[in-house]
Amino acid sequence: xxxxLWFSLVFLLGIFANSHAQKIAVVDIAYLLxxxxxxxxxxxxxxxxxxxxxxxxxxxxxxxxxxYNKYQAELVLLSEExxxxxxxxxxxxxRQVREMQxxxxxxxxxxxxxxxxxxxPVQEKVYGVIQEYANERGYDIIxxxxxxxxxxxxxxxxxxxxxxxRAIKSL
Numbered sequence: 001x002x003x004x005l006w007f008s009l010v011f012l013l014g015i016f017a018n019s020h021a022q023k024i025a026v027v028d029i030a031y032l033l034x035x036x037x038x039x040x041x042x043x044x045x046x047x048x049x050x051x052x053x054x055x056x057x058x059x060x061x062x063x064x065x066x067x068y069n070k071y072q073a074e075l076v077l078l079s080e081e082x083x084x085x086x087x088x089x090x091x092x093x094x095r096q097v098r099e100m101q102x103x104x105x106x107x108x109x110x111x112x113x114x115x116x117x118x119x120x121p122v123q124e125k126v127y128g129v130i131q132e133y134a135n136e137r138g139y140d141i142i143x144x145x146x147x148x149x150x151x152x153x154x155x156x157x158x159x160x161x162x163x164x165x166r167a168i169k170s171l
Contacts, residue, residue: 022140023137025134025141026143027142027144028145029126029152030146033126038122039119042118045118046114046118046119049111053104053111057104060096061097063093064090064094064097067086067093068090071086130153131153141155
């Protein structure tokens, strides 16, 4: 108990002793990206690729519907063995379409990877300009107005992670 009280007191004294006015700025990353031709081009390419892949999937889904309708029409004429064979064929086609969707649109799918390769360089360019802007004008912290990115830039002197880690280890 005494240790945690002592830690809290030292921590608060450190904050008050080092406190001075910090220069903070806010930017809207989404607005910046929307107004960059490189980002617009990357987004247009992603949309085109996604639409083409979605059309491929739709074609395959239509084929499955056709297989199922044909199966339903022939159902009374098929032997048990033929029914099983047709059902297996339909289920296999459905699995293939689900796998195609996962490969193209899944969390680690081709669309995600393509987005990373096209959009990440543009984002890095924006972050680099923001960091340069902050350094030139003496800003200590720059926040994203949209809140999706949180802190975009901070002066290293405000990062107290190692100090807190040392305090945690001393408990």
